[in-house]
Structure formats: C-alpha cells, structure tokens
Amino acid sequence: MSKTQSVFSYDLAGIVVGETSISDVQGDKGLLSYRGIDINDLIGVPFLHVAWMVIFGEWPDEQEKSNLKSFMCRHARLSHAEQDLLGQISRDLHPMLMLQGLIPLLQMPEEDTLGKGLDAEQGLFIAAKLSGLIAAHNRLGQNKVILHPIAGKLRHENFLTMFHGKAPSPEQVRMLDAAQILQMEHSFNAGTFAGRVCASTLAPIQSSISASIGTLFGKLHGGADQAALEMAVEVGSPENAAAYVKDCLANKVKIMGMGHREYRTVDPRARVLKPMAVELCQDAQSKNLLATLVAVEEACQQEFSAKGKEIWANVEFYKGAVFHSLGIPPQYFTSMFAMARVYGYIAHFLEFRQESRLIRPRASYVGKSPAARDQSAA
Known part of the structure; x- marks a missing residue:
C-alpha cells in the first residue's frame, strides 16, 4: 500500500460495522x-x-x-x-x-x-x-x-x-x-x-x-469441521501427530480447526464439545480419530508454546468427532x-x-489512470 493511499482493512478485522443484541x-x-x-x-x-x-x-x-x-x-x-x-x-x-x-x-x-x-x-x-x-x-x-x-x-x-x-x-x-x-x-x-x-x-x-x-x-469458515476430521484420517494415529504438525508448520500449511479469529483463549463451544466427543466415541475407529485429534491439538500447543504463543482447538475441531460418532458422513x-x-x-x-441500509463500502483504486492508459495506447 503506497503512502498516498487511504488506510483500509482487507478483512475488516476490528472494524465495527453495526450493532446487534442477538x-x-x-x-x-x-x-x-x-x-x-x-x-x-x-x-x-x-x-x-x-x-x-x-x-x-x-x-x-x-x-x-x-x-x-x-x-x-x-x-x-x-x-x-x-x-x-x-x-x-x-x-x-x-x-x-x-x-x-x-x-x-x-x-x-x-x-x-x-x-x-x-x-x-x-x-x-x-x-x-x-x-x-x-x-x-x-x-x-x-x-x-x-x-x-x-x-x-x-x-x-x-x-x-x-x-x-x-x-x-x-x-x-x-x-x-x-x-x-x-x-x-x-x-x-x-x-x-x-x-x-x-x-x-x-x-x-x-x-x-x-x-x-x-x-x-x-474451509476457513464452516467447512473446517469436515477438513479437521479428514485431517485426522490422514494423520492416521496419535503417534503420527507430532510429525504431522511440525511438517505443516514448516510448510506454512494451515491446520484446520486450530485457533479462532475471535477467541484468544479456549473457544467456549469446544470446551463443551470435547468431553461430549470423549463420551460418544466408543468404537475403535471413533476412539482412534478422537485420540488423533487430541494429539494434534497437544502437538500444536507444544509448538506454539515454544514460541511463547498459545493456540486452542475451535468448535470445528471436535465437532466432527461428535458428528462421526452419530453416524454422519x-x-x-x-x-x-x-x-x-x-x-x-x-x-x-x-x-x-428493522433499520435496513444498503451496505456499500468504498474501494481504493490502484489501477492505471485514464491519462496513463491513453499514453500506453498511443
């Protein structure tokens, strides 16, 4: 972004765009x-x-x-x-x-x-x-x-x-x-x-x-639940979790279901879902998938802790294990x-x-000016 451009936010992080009582x-x-x-x-x-x-x-x-x-x-x-x-x-x-x-x-x-x-x-x-x-x-x-x-x-x-x-x-x-x-x-x-x-x-x-x-x-929103369970299947077992996490971090691959845009501590929904998953996952396959997810979360926490940071699983991470145990593909x-x-x-x-207004933000134009375009055409 050039110095002459206005300040903006690609992702609207921290920008208040309305009020809600929901x-x-x-x-x-x-x-x-x-x-x-x-x-x-x-x-x-x-x-x-x-x-x-x-x-x-x-x-x-x-x-x-x-x-x-x-x-x-x-x-x-x-x-x-x-x-x-x-x-x-x-x-x-x-x-x-x-x-x-x-x-x-x-x-x-x-x-x-x-x-x-x-x-x-x-x-x-x-x-x-x-x-x-x-x-x-x-x-x-x-x-x-x-x-x-x-x-x-x-x-x-x-x-x-x-x-x-x-x-x-x-x-x-x-x-x-x-x-x-x-x-x-x-x-x-x-x-x-x-x-x-x-x-x-x-x-x-x-x-x-x-x-x-x-x-x-x-996948960066609701689709993370499917991606997290598919990741657990790919990892295969708890023993493979640490190596998988190290490889992802080394190659800057996002680990689906870890961390949350809004929560700087434990996602309160994950705090409820994790013990539910433990209670529901009783067959061998479900137990292995859950144990793998737990191992991935622990490996992530160890890696981030070494850098002085914290990370926690979000609601998507353990929700897939709950749905899997309910027989949902x-x-x-x-x-x-x-x-x-x-x-x-x-x-x-x-x-x-109740108070509807057309949402119409502005964009900062960074393309060619009409004069520059005319010169290139000439």
Missing part, C-alpha cells in the same frame, strides 16, 4: 452468550425453544411451543415438487451446494401462521426444510427411499431417523441438541455478514440465507452446521430489517 462474543475471555444468556446455561434446554429465543429475544409461551413444534415437523416433510427438485440434482453434489441452490427454489409460504410476521414465517419454513433436504439427499445418495418426520417427535429425533432410517437413542438426540445449540449463532461471522449484505439490498430472506450458506461452505458435517446456524441467520435478517 449474541455477544467476548473473545479475550472465551465467553459466548445468546440474548444475554451464557451458552453453557442453554445446554439441556429444548433445541427449538432456544431457536425461538435467539430469533425473537424471548422464550416461547406454551401455545407458541406447541405451534412451533407442529410447524417445524410439518414443513420438514418434503412435498412432491421438492422431492422432484432434489431428484434432478447429482447424488454426488456436495450437500452445501445442494442447499445453496435449492433454498431460492422453495415455494415460500404467503401467510403468517405463527403471528411473528411473514419474514419470520418464511425463515422458519426454510429452517424446517433444511433438515428434510439434508436427510433426503443422503437417502437418495444411497438409493434408499426418502423418509418423512413423525408428528410428536423431537426435532433432532426426527432428523436422525429420516437420515439413517432408524430411531436414535435418547443420548444421541441429547448430544445432537447440544452440538447444534452451540453453533446456532455467533455474531457477525462471515456467513452472517454475507447474509446482512444481501438483506441490505432488500433481497428476500431466501436469498439472504442462500448467500450465508454459500459463505459458510468455505464427513461431507454432511457443514450442512449440519447450516441446519443450526440458520436460526442465527433468521435472527440477523429480522434485526437488520
């Missing part, structure tokens, strides 16, 4: 809260109740709980038209690309049945459809029949049944609830900010959520992330629309 990330302290409630106090609360609180800033009353549960179950069921759309997509297409492409094609509801406004209605409709689309995409990829949700079942009980074709254990449902609550919302992360930029143009909520999901797919990890983070996207869309 979540608070205190990176220096390793704290995360939704609507003023520490995430540790939300583990064990029914998933959909937390989603409602994140979106609307208040807990649902009894009637709202009942209406929400029925609404989400009803719309998780794919219509014949939606199944036909999904059937036109390659079975090998990554689930995140499938979601990004199909969300704008869904027929949005045109009536507010939940009493929270049409934007909220449509957002929750999309959230419900994500679980049906992900499960159906997995089933079709195995040449199996698409399954539908059963009324009265819990949100993630239905999802795991539709995904695997068999009912999960209560413990598996509890673990998935916890993991999804932990990744429901995280302030102005890249995916959320992309959605806000889209919303600032007055594009509809399905466009905003599609933009957010496309951004979440990247790695290529579906990030779509599971989207299935949870969509509630944060809805909350931010609604919050931003």
